[in-house]
Amino acid sequence: MKFPPRRSAPSLGAVLLCAAGSAVAADNMLTPDDYVALQQLDARYAFAIETCTNKGYDYADLYVPDGEFGVASEWGKPPEKILLKGRDALANADGGGPGGCRDPKTLMGYGLTHIIADAVYTATPDGAASKEQLLAIGVGGDPSVIESQGGYESKYVKTPAGWRYVSRLHVFPNMATSVQFGHATPSVRPAPVVQPLTAGEDPAKLVPPKTASHGSLTPQDYMDIEQLSARYAWGVDHCTNNGYDYADLYTEDGEFGIAPDWNTAPKRTIKGREALADIDGGGPGGCRDPKTLRGYGITHIILAPIISPSSTAGTATGTSILLALGVGGKPNVIERQGGYKDVYVKTPKGWRIKTRWHVFPNMATSIQFGKPVQ
Amino acid sequence: MKLFKLITAGALLTSVIAAAAPPAKKLTAQDYIDIKMLSARYAQIIEHCTNKGYDYAALYTPDGEFGGTNDWDVPPKKVSKGPDALATAANGGPGGCGDPEKWMGTGLTHIIVNTVITPTATGASGRSYLVMLGVQQDPTRIVRLGGYQDTYVKTAQGWRFKTRWLVFYSGRSSSDISSSAPQSKQ
Numbered sequence: 001m002k003f004p005p006r007r008s009a010p011s012l013g014a015v016l017l018c019a020a021g022s023a024v025a026a027d028n029m030l031t032p033d034d035y036v037a038l039q040q041l042d043a044r045y046a047f048a049i050e051t052c053t054n055k056g057y058d059y060a061d062l063y064v065p066d067g068e069f070g071v072a073s074e075w076g077k078p079p080e081k082i083l084l085k086g087r088d089a090l091a092n093a094d095g096g097g098p099g100g101c102r103d104p105k106t107l108m109g110y111g112l113t114h115i116i117a118d119a120v121y122t123a124t125p126d127g128a129a130s131k132e133q134l135l136a137i138g139v140g141g142d143p144s145v146i147e148s149q150g151g152y153e154s155k156y157v158k159t160p161a162g163w164r165y166v167s168r169l170h171v172f173p174n175m176a177t178s179v180q181f182g183h184a185t186p187s188v189r190p191a192p193v194v195q196p197l198t199a200g201e202d203p204a205k206l207v208p209p210k211t212a213s214h215g216s217l218t219p220q221d222y223m224d225i226e227q228l229s230a231r232y233a234w235g236v237d238h239c240t241n242n243g244y245d246y247a248d249l250y251t252e253d254g255e256f257g258i259a260p261d262w263n264t265a266p267k268r269t270i271k272g273r274e275a276l277a278d279i280d281g282g283g284p285g286g287c288r289d290p291k292t293l294r295g296y297g298i299t300h301i302i303l304a305p306i307i308s309p310s311s312t313a314g315t316a317t318g319t320s321i322l323l324a325l326g327v328g329g330k331p332n333v334i335e336r337q338g339g340y341k342d343v344y345v346k347t348p349k350g351w352r353i354k355t356r357w358h359v360f361p362n363m364a365t366s367i368q369f370g371k372p373v374q
Numbered sequence: 375m376k377l378f379k380l381i382t383a384g385a386l387l388t389s390v391i392a393a394a395a396p397p398a399k400k401l402t403a404q405d406y407i408d409i410k411m412l413s414a415r416y417a418q419i420i421e422h423c424t425n426k427g428y429d430y431a432a433l434y435t436p437d438g439e440f441g442g443t444n445d446w447d448v449p450p451k452k453v454s455k456g457p458d459a460l461a462t463a464a465n466g467g468p469g470g471c472g473d474p475e476k477w478m479g480t481g482l483t484h485i486i487v488n489t490v491i492t493p494t495a496t497g498a499s500g501r502s503y504l505v506m507l508g509v510q511q512d513p514t515r516i517v518r519l520g521g522y523q524d525t526y527v528k529t530a531q532g533w534r535f536k537t538r539w540l541v542f543y544s545g546r547s548s549s550d551i552s553s554s555a556p557q558s559k560q
Contacts (some may be wrong), residue, residue, distance in 0.1 A: 032403030
């Protein structure tokens with residue numbers, strides 16, 4: 001089964017570079033209220049697309065009246081075809097329309113759960129744009145089979161009723177090999193291995209705060225840090241700008257390391273711009289063959305970020321959960337890879353990662369990074 | 375005529391109720407951030423019996439409750455209510471943490487996504503997807519278990535769950551996460 005490499009698509013690189021470049025100048029144009037509203041619109045999308053509520057018009061009304069939905073095979077490229085335009089067409093695609101809801105079993109997306117993650121939002125002259133990962137569970141009629149279905153590239157506009165989609169493209173490079181839509185056979189899951197408990201969680205980072213105070217952090221700070229982590233997921237999966245897009249998510253003296261548990265620092269860290277670009281598969285000499293990298297084929301899904309103010313103004317800490325899809329060269333196999341424990345610093349260029357520890361208690365039994373199961 | 379009076383009375387009653395219903399409060403961006411982070415803490419804390427499960431219980435109001443139900447908007451028949459019951463539900467309680475090997479939540483990762491938050495007169499409500507990784511003792515097996523239907527209240531300590539209901543996906547139950555994995559069809 002052919003699976004498109006995740007780290008070598010030049011068109012994706014181009015779009016990421018473009019997004020990263022424009023983000024620096026334009027991010028401040030989106031307020032925290034805007035970010036929240038855009039996130040909520042995307043969350044509502046997931047609910048609406050799977051349920052024909054209000055005859056599909058709840059879904060259609062997430063768009064402007066002449067909004068469009070299309071499918072593209074490459075990131076950053078226009079769709080081959082706009083499949084849907086206008087309220088009735090969108091409601092119809094959701095299984096509804098003026099005549100009411102059809103039998104859901106007759107729809108192509110029947111049985112799917114949409115996980116929309118790693119959303120990066122950027123301001124545009126007309127409103128906003130985003131790119132997001134899409135994972136689908138329940139593909140091929142098996143409720144436990146998951147696959148990446150590319151993601152979304154969207155354009156939004158702020159209307160009197162709130163933010164709405166002007167266009168939403170489902171970028172689906174692997175559609176032909178999709179279990180759901182390409183009718184491919186899912187990859188075989190390896191035999192289960194015993195995973196150690198993720199004990200040793202740092203209680204100080206998890207316990208709900210005793211007061212409602214946010215220290216020196218503003219809503220904008222929370223959103224900027226959340227976006228920083230979302231950009232990390234895209235940066236680490238693709239060697240764009242020779243890996244320097246990834247490296248530039250850190251401070252100049254920023255560090256990455258792998259820790260065995262939540263309370264132990266890594267024995268060895270990767271520090272500084274050149275070293276960080278290198279572990280992303282890049283560096284001064286350009287990007288190496290992605291197939292030679294240990295993380296080849298993985299989609300990083302970073303979830304449940306908890307961001308906390310620290311006692312020093314302009315710094316913050318965070319923890320999150322890390323899932324990896326496509327481990328062991330098998331596009332339908334997913335595993336938990338612990339999580340991240342971070343320190344962030346506010347620089348003149350915005351929030352950056354000072355340290356990111358990949359807390360990976362189950363590394364030894366990881367399908368991607370552990371020793372092969374005998 | 376009698377029917378007309380009844381309809382009129384009904385309409386009047388409806389309008390009175392509508393007029394009496396307090397308006398939803400406006401949520402700030404910080405409120406949305408805090409509520410999403412409350413749910414993130416839930417996902418991270420539930421895996422670890424920290425502080426005998428009382429860190430988990432502290433995500434709720436003192437009279438907060440958790441329960442499972444089969445349908446959205448239908449309250450659970452049975453709930454865990456109050457700090458001791460909630461800590462017990464998280465494998466802890468007054469007697470300390472139970473053996474993690476015997477707890478049904480061991481080895482699971484809670485994936486809570488697509489959270490929609492709505493302001494209400496008393497605080498906020500929310501709906502999310504709940505996807506479980508590591509079900510049936512297989513760390514790579516993933517299923518949509520259902521979702522969460524929540525009510526939140528802003529306390530002096532910040533936002534807390536007043537109620538969290540696990541709404542099982544059609545045909546799913548808690549046995550889906552703990553029973554042995556079926557032979558893979560793959």
